[in-house]
Amino acid sequence: MPLFANSSHWVAKNLIGNWRFVGTYTAETGELVTVQSGIDSNLNGDSAGDRAVVNPTGNANVGSDVTALKNSGGQIVAYLANNPNARYIKAGAGVFPNAGRNTLQVPGINNFDLSLGKRFNFTEHRSIEFRGDASNVFNHPQFTPGFINSVKAIGYTTTRTFLEPQNGTFQQWNQVFASNSRTMQLAFRFVF
Numbered sequence: 001m002p003l004f005a006n007s008s009h010w011v012a013k014n015l016i017g018n019w020r021f022v023g024t025y026t027a028e029t030g031e032l033v034t035v036q037s038g039i040d041s042n043l044n045g046d047s048a049g050d051r052a053v054v055n056p057t058g059n060a061n062v063g064s065d066v067t068a069l070k071n072s073g074g075q076i077v078a079y080l081a082n083n084p085n086a087r088y089i090k091a092g093a094g095v096f097p098n099a100g101r102n103t104l105q106v107p108g109i110n111n112f113d114l115s116l117g118k119r120f121n122f123t124e125h126r127s128i129e130f131r132g133d134a135s136n137v138f139n140h141p142q143f144t145p146g147f148i149n150s151v152k153a154i155g156y157t158t159t160r161t162f163l164e165p166q167n168g169t170f171q172q173w174n175q176v177f178a179s180n181s182r183t184m185q186l187a188f189r190f191v192f
Contacts, residue, residue: 013121020117020131028109031145032102035063038164041091050091051099052165058087063165066092088165104163107173111148111180112137117187131187139182143173148180 007013034051041050052063064086066079079092088104091097117131135148142148161167162176169175 014119018119018121020115020119022115024113024115026109026111026113026148030106030108033104033106033163034101035088035099035104035165036160036163037091037097038161038166039091039093041093041095041097043094049160049164051097051101053089053091053095053097054099054103055081055084055087055089058089059085060087061171062086063088063090063167063170065090065166068092086165088170090164090166104171106145106177107143109142109144109148110140111135111142125192127191129187129189129191131189132184133187134182134184136180136182141174141179141181143177143179145177 007017035054036049037052038049040046040048062083062085064081064083066081066089068076069078069080071077076092076094079095081089088099113133113135114137115131115133117129119127119129121127136142162169162172164170
């Protein structure tokens with residue numbers, strides 16, 4: 001706020017002027033991820049888990065495991081979804097999964113940050129500044145992969161059970177990702 005920032009009167013310039021108020025709003029859609037069965041369902045011998053089976057009429061927020069159906073000789077002849085109302089179903093061994101890549105969206109970012117600072121000038125080139133910053137100022141939970149207030153690298157999880165429809169953590173973002181709660185900091189800077 002440039003009030004009195006160029007005033008020749010020291011009191012007006014340093015007590016009334018030289019305030020800085022910054023608000024930043026960030027809105028971002030969630031990342032798209034690929035739902036996986038966690039096993040080599042297509043039996044090609046690779047170590048990566050294959051995709052799941054999609055039930056287009058199922059509930060998008062529900063996943064399901066399967067039960068193997070066997071013939072009288074004990075051989076698996078089919079799989080039965082434990083929850084027929086699920087959108088994503090684990091593909092059992094020997095099943096050709098039909099789920100596409102990046103069909104599930106994780107929650108997005110809806111974040112507001114604030115910063116308030118005050119600078120005191122002593123000479124033309126010397127000043128001190130006090131500043132307070134609040135990230136996610138309204139402190140609403142945002143269960144997203146990564147950090148909402150920083151571009152620094154994150155440690156990626158080696159487990160992907162939250163992408164497997166047969167697991168209890170499937171689409172339970174609050175069980176997998178941090179809530180990115182409010183963070184605050186105070187800063188003091190001397191410029192000479």
